[in-house]
Amino acid sequence: MVTTLSNAGYPPGTVITGKWRKSRYIVERTLGKGANGRVYLVHRAGVRQRYALKVGYDALDLQSEINVLSALKEQMHNAYLVEADDHQDSSGDVPFYVMRYIEGDPLHRFIGRRGKEWLGLVGLNLLEKLSLLHASGYVFGDLKPDNVMVSPYGKVELIDYGGVSSIGRSVKQFTEWYDRGYWNAGSRTGDISYDLFSFAVMCIQVLDEKALREASRQLPQTRSMTDLVMLVRRNPAFKPYAAWLNKALAGEFADSREALNQWRGSIRGPSAGRARSRQQDTPRWLRNAFALSLFILACTIFFLFR
């Protein structure tokens, strides 16, 4: 019933052939592995186009994930799922599906490299993705930095749809820190607030991981959302986001559009504290650059007509 892969996975050059649809994919390298399967970077035989291909450990678990992706495919223009099929290897039939290859870094690594001031933009892009998903009637569930891929210019893609469930159903997969239940802050029924709570914890982690770790160390029965609120209040780094975070932690956003708009307001609006002061620096820098380029232009024209 359960198909297991050999521990090593497929080496580069392995050809994965679909049993039903006959597509052929060539493995370039392993992208990662998790509880449900192993993901490879592949290209279609004879074509440049690269994809990510997930080989599942269990046909039922993988099909569950595929079902969600195909439902989403009908609603979203930029489809994530390409196709699903089975492949025969030494251990028998193994199920796989092919998806868009998402380049970039997971959220925490991106922010670690590029700086915390990117959180505003990345957060905005992520909230946009989430509200699309919510509008389709789904909750992401297992929202954590690992599952948020950020491209070099802050564009965001969600990966790993194994935790997605319909709104109103129980959340299938979750991870302690980002789980509302873990903080005694509400149920594990999937609603939009569940995702927004996880989103808030991710922001806290990105801005002050140490404090989050400390808060999580106390006794389970005393853990509460108030600890998170206090932690946000203590560190000035949270200032621009504090009002938003408090609302998300308390589950007070009516829908993810409202959450998105308020986030946008808090990073760009007149009340944006730090985030805005940074933006004020930029025009000066730009003005200088502009002055420089004007100067260069003048010189060029000067020499041109000399």
Place this chain on the structure above:
Amino acid sequence: MKQILLITDGCSNVGESPVMAAAHALAEGIVVNVVGVLDYGTIGELGAFEIQEIAKAGGGLHRIVGTPQLAQTMQMMTRKTVVQTIQQAVNKEIQHILGGGSLEELPPDKRSQVVEVVDELAETSSLEVALLIDASASMKPKLAAVEEAIRDLMLSLKARAGASRLAVFHFPGRGSEEEVVLDVNWTSDLDGVRSMFGRLQMKGATPTGPALLKVIEFFQYGTLGNNQSWKGHTGQEEGMLGDYVV
């Protein structure tokens, strides 16, 4: 759907074989999952083997984990077992309809439909989980973590669309005739339960098999068996009712 989740840290040493008891459970349609908890030291080859054998006989899953992973493991096992139970039932139907062939052999579109049904049923069917806790002396330092994990499991069960309830038992009881004690009767909400395990009698004996058999009885008759209940009555009352308010 009925499940027993046995939480233990070692070998049984009294009474009927727990492997046989688990096989009885499965025959009654109750799946038995087993979690071995260890924090320091090892569970021992014998203990690990018994844990595996009980789960195999009971048609369930087994894991050996430390207390930090306990809650997550219990949640995952319960969920997986629900899905597997449904899948087995559905697989039988598939074989009926298609004349053989399991899920893996179905073409993609059919497989997709079957899994949709499995997921739907897994979420909406009613579920009863009996937690059977080994409370022998070596388990004592772990009981706080066990209680937390049970509360966490309740939270996950509550989120299901289908009716879900759980009951909590520990073993051994006080007298030598009392193999198991009911701590929390069938409930869908643990919020009113202040302390699950009252004053426990920490003894060396670990009657895993007899305790399992009693819990099977409890599933069927809603009681731990007439001949025992009057004998262990007072002790039981103290253990289960004296320490929590509903």
